[in-house]
Amino acid sequence: MIAEQIPEGMLGPLLQGRVAMVTGAAAEQGIGCAIATLFAAHGAAVAVVDIDADRAADIARRLGTAHAGYGGDITRAADCERLASQVRDELGPPQVLVNNAGIAARRAFLDIDPAEFERMLQVNVQGSFLMTRAVLPLMLEQGRGNLVFISSTAGQRGGGVFGSSHYVASKAGMTGFAQAIAREFAPRGIRSNVVTPNLIKTDSVREMTPEQRSAIEKGVPLQRSGTIWDVAGAALFLASDLSSYVTGATVDVNGGFHIR
Numbered sequence: 001m002i003a004e005q006i007p008e009g010m011l012g013p014l015l016q017g018r019v020a021m022v023t024g025a026a027a028e029q030g031i032g033c034a035i036a037t038l039f040a041a042h043g044a045a046v047a048v049v050d051i052d053a054d055r056a057a058d059i060a061r062r063l064g065t066a067h068a069g070y071g072g073d074i075t076r077a078a079d080c081e082r083l084a085s086q087v088r089d090e091l092g093p094p095q096v097l098v099n100n101a102g103i104a105a106r107r108a109f110l111d112i113d114p115a116e117f118e119r120m121l122q123v124n125v126q127g128s129f130l131m132t133r134a135v136l137p138l139m140l141e142q143g144r145g146n147l148v149f150i151s152s153t154a155g156q157r158g159g160g161v162f163g164s165s166h167y168v169a170s171k172a173g174m175t176g177f178a179q180a181i182a183r184e185f186a187p188r189g190i191r192s193n194v195v196t197p198n199l200i201k202t203d204s205v206r207e208m209t210p211e212q213r214s215a216i217e218k219g220v221p222l223q224r225s226g227t228i229w230d231v232a233g234a235a236l237f238l239a240s241d242l243s244s245y246v247t248g249a250t251v252d253v254n255g256g257f258h259i260r
């Protein structure tokens with residue numbers, strides 16, 4: 001029958017038996033936490049990674065005993081190396097890495113000083129580079145691996161809701177980096193893809209006034225801002241075998257706000 005021809009990895013749960021590391025996953029209302037939660041619901045053993053070790057441990061505990069929380073700063077090479085080996089030793093070698101941890105700031109160009117610019121690039125670009133550099137060898141040993149980068153619509157169109165030039169530069173840089181990894185490592189079984197969310201209802205968005213939010217939402221063809229689950233769903237697609245022939249791609253999670 002035709003149904004029997006469906007590849008096993010495309011039948012749920014979609015991440016059964018996989019180990020997935022998600023950075024910046026300790027903010028309960030944040031995108032990383034939703035990704036970690038959805039991945040766990042699809043059978044992955046999840047490493048909840050965050051600079052806030054206590055919150056990471058708490059989220060992991062609430063996800064269940066198959067998961068673990070890890071404290072580490074993605075801008076420090078030694079932390080990234082330690083995180084990769086701890087996860088390998090405690091949960092098993094990871095097949096999935098989601099580079100989600102990031103910072104944002106609303107700032108006019110002429111108000112950005114060099115130190116702020118450097119910090120933005122350090123967390124959003126160099127942090128993703130350092131985590132990827134630490135984890136990729138473990139994936140190459142297995143002959144398979146899957147990288148998902150949480151970038152932003154801002155990096156595609158010169159700015160978004162909070163898009164200041166240093167944030168835009170960092171998110172465009174992150175996308176280019178993910179594409180380069182896709183090209184270089186595809187022959188060795190590694191896929192690398194990008195999710196570009198627009199306005200997502202996280203704590204930062206909740207701080208906006210209802211008027212500010214509705215003004216922005218009017219410009220979105222789907223007439224609403226996104227939820228953390230909208231982004232998590234796209235990440236699950238890219239992390240699982242549902243997207244087995246997809247690499248170097250960017251999945252826009254923007255309600256039609258930016259259609260290319």
Ligand SMILES: NC(=O)c1ccc[n+]([C@@H]2O[C@H](COP(=O)([O-])OP(=O)(O)OC[C@H]3O[C@@H](n4cnc5c(N)ncnc54)[C@H](O)[C@@H]3O)[C@@H](O)[C@H]2O)c1
Pocket residue numbers: 023024025026027029030031032049050051052072073074075100101102103104123127150151152153196197198199200201202203204205
């Ligand atoms: N919220 C949005 O509307 C939106 C839109 C587009 C893209 N994004 C991107 O999605 C990602 C998550 O956004 P969010 O709104 O959920 O953010 P958030 O601030 O709620 O969560 C980010 C998490 O990253 C952690 N973190 C920050 N610096 C770190 C470091 N150096 N090392 C380790 N962990 C660190 C924080 O502790 C926090 O738990 C970010 O990369 C952001 O740029 C968000």
